Amino acid sequence: LEGDLSRKFVSETVIEEKRKQIQEEWEKVRKPEDPEEAPEEEYDGRSLFERLQEQKDKKQEEWLPFYNPLTNCAIVCFFAFICNLFCT
DSSP: OHHHHHHHOOOHHHHHHHHHHHHHHHHHHOOTTSOSSOOOOOOOOSOHHHHHHHHHHHHHHHHHHHHOHHHHHHHHHHHHHHHHHHHO
16 A cells, blocks of 8 residues: 555655756757746646547547538539549
């Protein structure tokens, strides 16, 4: 049980090392007009499932016009029309 709890928590040392690494990477790409300190990551309190679901929904919205049966029919009809013009 104790081993399970230790995996869920991160020590302050690990957090500081990560901050230093982020700051070093920031200094490599920072422009003069950018702040000296690396920007903090915004905390997203949603579960992993909720974040992945949001990404999935966005991708489905982007692809929805391509899967619309009326759109597909119009595309097929258009190509059939073009083929009839140039192939016969």
